[in-house]
Amino acid sequence: MKFAVLVFPGSNCDLDMYHAIKDELGEEVEYVWHDEQDLSAYDGILVPGGFSYGDYLRCGAMANQSNVMSEVKKAAEAGKPVLGVCNGFQILTEAGLLPGALLRNKKLKFMCKNVDLKVANNNTMFTNQYAQDEVISIPIAHGEGNYYCDGETLKQLQDNNQIVFTYSGENPNGSLADIAGIVNERGNVLGMMPHPERAISEVIGGAEGLALFKSIVKQWRESNVNQA
Numbered sequence: 001m002k003f004a005v006l007v008f009p010g011s012n013c014d015l016d017m018y019h020a021i022k023d024e025l026g027e028e029v030e031y032v033w034h035d036e037q038d039l040s041a042y043d044g045i046l047v048p049g050g051f052s053y054g055d056y057l058r059c060g061a062m063a064n065q066s067n068v069m070s071e072v073k074k075a076a077e078a079g080k081p082v083l084g085v086c087n088g089f090q091i092l093t094e095a096g097l098l099p100g101a102l103l104r105n106k107k108l109k110f111m112c113k114n115v116d117l118k119v120a121n122n123n124t125m126f127t128n129q130y131a132q133d134e135v136i137s138i139p140i141a142h143g144e145g146n147y148y149c150d151g152e153t154l155k156q157l158q159d160n161n162q163i164v165f166t167y168s169g170e171n172p173n174g175s176l177a178d179i180a181g182i183v184n185e186r187g188n189v190l191g192m193m194p195h196p197e198r199a200i201s202e203v204i205g206g207a208e209g210l211a212l213f214k215s216i217v218k219q220w221r222e223s224n225v226n227q228a
């Protein structure tokens with residue numbers, strides 16, 4: 001499976017994402033600059049965290065104007081897995097690929113620590129290697145991770161099982177309904193504030209994020225390779 005890691009001016013988790021895929025997962029991966037006009041060579045798109053364009057205007061707002069984003073939309077329409085982590089999640093909401101918005105953390109402070117996450121839906125292409133309701137420890141590092149949407153949207157997310165990760169125990173940022181990660185209606189676009197790519201090896205303090213990447217590969221192999 002071949003992944004693209006998008007790179008915007010100000011991305012800073014692109015290297016972590018690349019390392020997770022290449023060295024821990026053992027799959028193909030390439031960096032893709034933000035003005036790339038063709039993502040058709042890639043099977044999965046990873047939108048990493050960071051401070052794209054210095055978080056000016058709104059986190060992710062300027063990155064959403066990049067050429068590559070029309071290709072990300074095409075990939076999403078084609079059913080390819082698209083994963084946005086942290087600033088990547090913010091970019092995907094700005095792009096309208098995911099509903100809602102990420103507001104400033106309730107305490108108005110940047111937070112950087114490990115949190116407990118509940119796998120609220122393990123029946124997705126991103127979470128099939130976790131148990132339902134499994135609690136995993138994954139780092140967060142954000143100033144604007146307070147998920148918000150209107151009541152009607154929240155009901156849709158709940159009714160369609162689109163809430164994939166919730167904060168378990170402490171809700172660090174004030175997110176509505178403890179939401180830490182959601183998928184689109186089709187289930188192939190995931191946005192999440194915590195960083196699974198920083199939890200891929202015991203050497204760096206934990207490996208509970210690795211199953212997310214393994215889930216993507218497993219699903220892709222089942223739908224692509226087995227048919228050959």
Ligand SMILES: NC(=O)CC[C@H](N)C(=O)O
Nearest residue numbers: 049050086087142143144
């Ligand atoms: N680590 C990140 O991706 C941070 C995202 C964004 N800059 C924020 O602070 O909310």
